[in-house]
Amino acid sequence: MTRTTPAGTPLGDDFHVYDTTLRDGAQREGISYSVADKLAVARLLDDVGVGFIEGGWPGAMPKDTEFFARAATDLHLKHAALVAFGSTRKAGAKAADDLQVRALLDSQAPVVTLVAKSDRRHIDLALRTDVTEACAMVADTVAFLVGEGRRVFLDAEHFFDGYAFEPDTALRVLGAAMDNGADVAVLCDTNGGQLPLGLADTVGEVIARTGYRVGIHCQDDTGCAVANSVAAVQAGATHVQCTANGYGERAGNADLFAVVGNLVTKLGKPVLPHGKLAELTRVSHALAEIANIAPDTHQAYVGASAFAHKAGLHASAIKVDPELYNHIDPDLVGNDMRVLVTEMAGRASLELKGRELGVDLAGRPEALSAAVRKVKELEARGWSFEAADASLELLLRREVATADQQAVAAPPFALESYRVIIDHPADGDVVAEATVKVHVGGQRVIATAEGNGPVHALDAALRRALLPHLPWLDTVRLTDYKVRILTPGGGAGTDAVTRVLVETSDHETEWVTVGVHGNIVEASWLALCDALVHKAMDRESVVARG
Ligand SMILES: CC(=O)SCCNC(=O)CCNC(=O)[C@H](O)C(C)(C)COP(=O)(O)OP(=O)(O)OC[C@H]1O[C@@H](n2cnc3c(N)ncnc32)[C@H](O)[C@@H]1OP(=O)(O)O
Numbered sequence: 001m002t003r004t005t006p007a008g009t010p011l012g013d014d015f016h017v018y019d020t021t022l023r024d025g026a027q028r029e030g031i032s033y034s035v036a037d038k039l040a041v042a043r044l045l046d047d048v049g050v051g052f053i054e055g056g057w058p059g060a061m062p063k064d065t066e067f068f069a070r071a072a073t074d075l076h077l078k079h080a081a082l083v084a085f086g087s088t089r090k091a092g093a094k095a096a097d098d099l100q101v102r103a104l105l106d107s108q109a110p111v112v113t114l115v116a117k118s119d120r121r122h123i124d125l126a127l128r129t130d131v132t133e134a135c136a137m138v139a140d141t142v143a144f145l146v147g148e149g150r151r152v153f154l155d156a157e158h159f160f161d162g163y164a165f166e167p168d169t170a171l172r173v174l175g176a177a178m179d180n181g182a183d184v185a186v187l188c189d190t191n192g193g194q195l196p197l198g199l200a201d202t203v204g205e206v207i208a209r210t211g212y213r214v215g216i217h218c219q220d221d222t223g224c225a226v227a228n229s230v231a232a233v234q235a236g237a238t239h240v241q242c243t244a245n246g247y248g249e250r251a252g253n254a255d256l257f258a259v260v261g262n263l264v265t266k267l268g269k270p271v272l273p274h275g276k277l278a279e280l281t282r283v284s285h286a287l288a289e290i291a292n293i294a295p296d297t298h299q300a301y302v303g304a305s306a307f308a309h310k311a312g313l314h315a316s317a318i319k320v321d322p323e324l325y326n327h328i329d330p331d332l333v334g335n336d337m338r339v340l341v342t343e344m345a346g347r348a349s350l351e352l353k354g355r356e357l358g359v360d361l362a363g364r365p366e367a368l369s370a371a372v373r374k375v376k377e378l379e380a381r382g383w384s385f386e387a388a389d390a391s392l393e394l395l396l397r398r399e400v401a402t403a404d405q406q407a408v409a410a411p412p413f414a415l416e417s418y419r420v421i422i423d424h425p426a427d428g429d430v431v432a433e434a435t436v437k438v439h440v441g442g443q444r445v446i447a448t449a450e451g452n453g454p455v456h457a458l459d460a461a462l463r464r465a466l467l468p469h470l471p472w473l474d475t476v477r478l479t480d481y482k483v484r485i486l487t488p489g490g491g492a493g494t495d496a497v498t499r500v501l502v503e504t505s506d507h508e509t510e511w512v513t514v515g516v517h518g519n520i521v522e523a524s525w526l527a528l529c530d531a532l533v534h535k536a537m538d539r540e541s542v543v544a545r546g
Pocket residue numbers: 057059060061087088089090115116117126127128157190249
């Protein structure tokens with residue numbers, strides 16, 4: 001199989017990106033992949049162009065055995081080789097007779113990764129054997145699998161702790177594998193306790209002493225798994241094991257997307273096939289969906305906030321040149337830059353955000369300054385525009401219209417009044433009833449509706465009043481409603497205000513609006529009205545554009 005680098009040259013066997021999401025990743029608390037999930041994960045990892053996909057431990061779990069059986073017929077990998085993971089034979093037995101070793105062969109995976117203890121204390125206490133037999137278990141199993149035509153990697157468990165405790169034993173275990181045909185000695189920081197400088201020293205020392213091809217596998221217990229993996233590569237490791245989004249046992253493993261992002265963009269190592277780097281963000285999010293874990297919005301390289309800028313000073317430099325505040329071009333990894341508008345915004349933030357929302361504020365210094373003042377004043381009172389682009393857009397359009405001395409576009413309806421009653425009969429459920437009086441299409445309309453809460457009733461009454469005049473409302477639905485009670489100035493609650501965020505959808509797009517008031521119903525009303533006015537405005541501009 002020929003893989004190509006971003007430069008278009010063949011990517012051979014010089015460097016391995018080895019993914020263990022389906023084995024170590026599945027050891028994360030809360031993850032339970034079905035066989036179908038595992039096949040879908042493998043396809044996505046192949047899309048990203050990793051070189052090896054560790055599919056699980058055949059023979060240990062029926063699900064993993066079935067995965068390899070299905071993979072043999074259903075999985076047509078374009079870039080990756082499939083790897084079966086398992087332990088060596090048991091002490092005092094023969095590899096050829098060991099049922100678990102047989103299961104590795106039966107998996108039909110072309111590559112096998114064997115896990116072996118390389119810390120003397122584990123050999124004594126967990127294997128309950130001596131170093132000579134522990135090395136024989138490795139040597140015998142590697143020789144058997146290589147003899148059967150498999151490519152073999154050795155995961156030397158607890159290598160760093162074992163090397164610090166008794167270096168010769170740790171190296172003897174590596175030698176037992178490499179002398180019998182294993183390709184890579186993978187040094188594992190199984191307890192995840194290492195820090196980058198010490199780990200890199202050990203990797204460099206092992207390579208210098210043995211000349212072996214060395215790999216790295218880092219758990220994240222010090223929060224350094226990515227840094228440790230990159231440091232190991234800088235010290236000479238040419239095989240790096242990681243998992244999607246850092247899933248893994250305990251605190252997790254090294255995040256594939258951060259490791260690969262760093263290797264390609266910082267160290268200039270073309271470790272993925274041409275064009276695949278831009279798949280990182282899409283694949284990371286798709287894999288989070290399959291794992292049923294909300295994507296980490298702050299994840300390096302691929303998180304939704306990885307290139308989101310909030311501070312006004314950042315935005316002012318970004319306006320001149322985005323590179324001034326981005327460590328890479330987000331497009332490289334398939335991500336986007338965003339500018340957030342909050343109390344920390346300055347004129348540049350609003351100008352950039354306006355551009356994103358289709359409101360041209362360039363060359364309109366008065367409107368821009370007025371909008372900055374308004375945003376800061378409203379945010380100080382509890383408003384938050386960070387997640388409410390539609391309300392921000394309305395605010396910007398109003399400021400532009402005012403500065404240009406144009407009439408602000410009339411909203412499609414005007415409120416005369418609303419009233420909400422909560423009725424709790426002693427023998428029945430609580431019911432909310434709302435009445436709205438509005439002016440729409442040149443008429444005064446009064447409508448009443450019930451709902452299971454005040455906002456539901458208000459929304460229903462407003463729709464009933466407006467629908468005959470604004471038929472497009474039929475497709476518009478309130479899809480999410482979030483309430484937050486705020487105590488500006490850190491008060492004890494008596495001066496609390498309520499912030500409501502409403503997400504609305506028309507099946508094609510969704511938009512978020514915000515309302516803030518001392519009364520929860522009024523805060524909701526403000527957000528609801530903004531949602532409908534935004535939709536009306538969008539329709540008018542679509543109609544105007546023809
Ligand atoms: C560092 C890592 O994360 S490695 C991956 C670990 N993953 C898993 O453990 C998930 C899958 N594991 C399993 O399904 C089960 O643990 C099995 C099937 C592998 C083993 O199950 P069991 O036979 O019931 O034993 P148990 O789970 O208690 O494991 C301990 C046995 O494995 C042996 N063992 C542990 N590590 C190794 C090793 N590297 N090489 C050989 N044998 C080993 C122990 O000596 C012990 O053997 P004994 O039962 O003869 O005393």
